[in-house]
Amino acid sequence: MAIVELVPVELTPQFDALVEVWIAIFGRSESSSVSGICRQFWEADFRTGTARRAIFDVARQRFPIQVKPLVRLLRAMTGSGFLDTDSLSTADSSHEGEGLSEERKDCDTCVFHYLYKLPTFSQVLPLSACTSAHAIYERQPERYGSSKTNSGHMYLNLRPIRLPGGSILPAKSTGRVLSGDGADHIVVCWQHEYSRWKVILEVLTDYANRKRMDYGSGGTYWDVSFGRRGRAQTMTLQVGNIGIERDSHGDEDMITDVLDLVRSVIRDNPQQAAELMVSLEDGEPVVAHTMAESQPPDLVQLTTMILEEALSRSNGGAKSPSRIKLITSAISVLSALPNYSGRVWLYIRSTTTLFGSDKVCGFASAALTTEHATGQYTMTLALLHLVQQLFREASTSIVPDNVRLQQVKEEVLLRAVRFVHIEIWIEHLGWKYTQLGDSFEIGKRVTSFYLEVLEHAPPLLEERPFAALSQSVADALLFKATTSTINPLVSSISSGAHVLRMLAAARRQGDISHFVLLLAHHLRLCRLILTYKLRTNMTSKPCLLEQGLCAHVTSGPTTD
Numbered sequence: 340m341a342i343v344e345l346v347p348v349e350l351t352p353q354f355d356a357l358v359e360v361w362i363a364i365f366g367r368s369e370s371s372s373v374s375g376i377c378r379q380f381w382e383a384d385f386r387t388g389t390a391r392r393a394i395f396d397v398a399r400q401r402f403p404i405q406v407k408p409l410v411r412l413l414r415a416m417t418g419s420g421f422l423d424t425d426s427l428s429t430a431d432s433s434h435e436g437e438g439l440s441e442e443r444k445d446c447d448t449c450v451f452h453y454l455y456k457l458p459t460f461s462q463v464l465p466l467s468a469c470t471s472a473h474a475i476y477e478r479q480p481e482r483y484g485s486s487k488t489n490s491g492h493m494y495l496n497l498r499p500i501r502l503p504g505g506s507i508l509p510a511k512s513t514g515r516v517l518s519g520d521g522a523d524h525i526v527v528c529w530q531h532e533y534s535r536w537k538v539i540l541e542v543l544t545d546y547a548n549r550k551r552m553d554y555g556s557g558g559t560y561w562d563v564s565f566g567r568r569g570r571a572q573t574m575t576l577q578v579g580n581i582g583i584e585r586d587s588h589g590d591e592d593m594i595t596d597v598l599d600l601v602r603s604v605i606r607d608n609p610q611q612a613a614e615l616m617v618s619l620e621d622g623e624p625v626v627a628h629t630m631a632e633s634q635p636p637d638l639v640q641l642t643t644m645i646l647e648e649a650l651s652r653s654n655g656g657a658k659s660p661s662r663i664k665l666i667t668s669a670i671s672v673l674s675a676l677p678n679y680s681g682r683v684w685l686y687i688r689s690t691t692t693l694f695g696s697d698k699v700c701g702f703a704s705a706a707l708t709t710e711h712a713t714g715q716y717t718m719t720l721a722l723l724h725l726v727q728q729l730f731r732e733a734s735t736s737i738v739p740d741n742v743r744l745q746q747v748k749e750e751v752l753l754r755a756v757r758f759v760h761i762e763i764w765i766e767h768l769g770w771k772y773t774q775l776g777d778s779f780e781i782g783k784r785v786t787s788f789y790l791e792v793l794e795h796a797p798p799l800l801e802e803r804p805f806a807a808l809s810q811s812v813a814d815a816l817l818f819k820a821t822t823s824t825i826n827p828l829v830s831s832i833s834s835g836a837h838v839l840r841m842l843a844a845a846r847r848q849g850d851i852s853h854f855v856l857l858l859a860h861h862l863r864l865c866r867l868i869l870t871y872k873l874r875t876n877m878t879s880k881p882c883l884l885e886q887g888l889c890a891h892v893t894s895g896p897t898t899d
Contacts (some may be wrong), residue, residue: 343391344390348393358408358411360764368375370418370419372420374420377446401461401691402535403578403581404582404584410593410597414600417600418440422603423721439607445607445610458841460528462529462576463526466523469494470485476527494516494527496508499572500573504541505625505626506623507573514530542597546695575626577626588661592661595661598669599671601638605676606675640686646726650666674721674724684729684744687749688751695720709724714771715774723759727791730747730752733805753807754807756792763855765823768830776829780853786828793867795810798871817877818875820882820884826887828884828887832849837860869885
């Protein structure tokens, strides 16, 4: 705060470094630690301190030529703290079950409305577009004097321009020169207010087009619509026409930042999610959508497309950290949107990329194996959170009249539970871990998912929702259990005392907390399984779980 008050932000020699420091202060910690100062900034500093909000003014003037500075600043100011795509994030900073605090809710609202009514739009103009016989822009002297930044000139557009996001910039609008006046290209900032969430959607659409359909960025393409007399009326600018800066990793980092912003705004906040979806679908379709006979892709479809493409490339053995972050962020966006109509369900059902099918193994299986080499499991944890969120939405929104939708949900969940059981539950104890807490967190999430399924739809109850789903879980753990199936439960319970002593000796309090939670969930699941067993015809002989637990008892009760 002292720096931005002492030195004008636009004159700071290392603006990117200042952005990183700002993000580190407001965004790289637990939500409970930063949500308060984020809300204080929006309620006090942003409204009254012009200097203190100058970093946002500079980033806004450079948007969308530079997408990342503004997007990353706004994500940090949602009060969510660091996400799982952050290298500092650990299992201790997991947001699962945290809920939405009032401070975070206020920050989400401020960030949403800031981007919803952005008053400027910047682009790079080639001077050739201002001097030829078919000039699109015109240079004029500044009417009210000159300034150091624009050399006393401004620019007018001679035709209406359809900007990325679908909004029309009226003819004769004024643009202020930001830099480069007199060079081959100049940067002009137009005064034009419309929702930049539509620009965010445009960026995602352009990326999906280029990655999935080999769609060019449009760097030299100008789409001009003609009136009845053949006179040009409206010019359409693609994302590539505005001079947007690209990432060295094929824009993966930029798209990850965009998706991180989206999920930070809508996580645990269904009201904000609904407002965001309305703002994205309101008005004209994005420029990158050129098929007039079809509906433009929405946020759910775009996220699914981006996820499919990233997973398919990871299937080739690539272990790019930026791609792992992109996959993690895309999965997390879907986790935040399962209750928005049936779109998430329909798109996940239509693809075998995530959970595969009975005959085909999904790309996610191959992608998750890349985490075994690094020992970091952000994709795995994100996928488990998605599965749990899908089940919670399905179990709380049962509509008897819509039998088809219920069938779709159960089909998706059956594929998901099969994937989780085979690819994660049975195997996770043998994986390499950089952070021991990740092992406990993975086991706890799978166990919690099994518990929710069995408690919501008891397998001994004839009239129950999602009967096939609960039966599959009961079969795996009780009726048709195998040694590999019950081993994660037996292993953690039988070695619990030893692990706790070891962690206590090393003073690893965070890991102790995670392991205690894991044991609590495992014991609950064991008790539930054994309770169901007593109500079946299996009461006369011990089940496999009982045999496994008893086999590890080598002495009488101990103080452990």
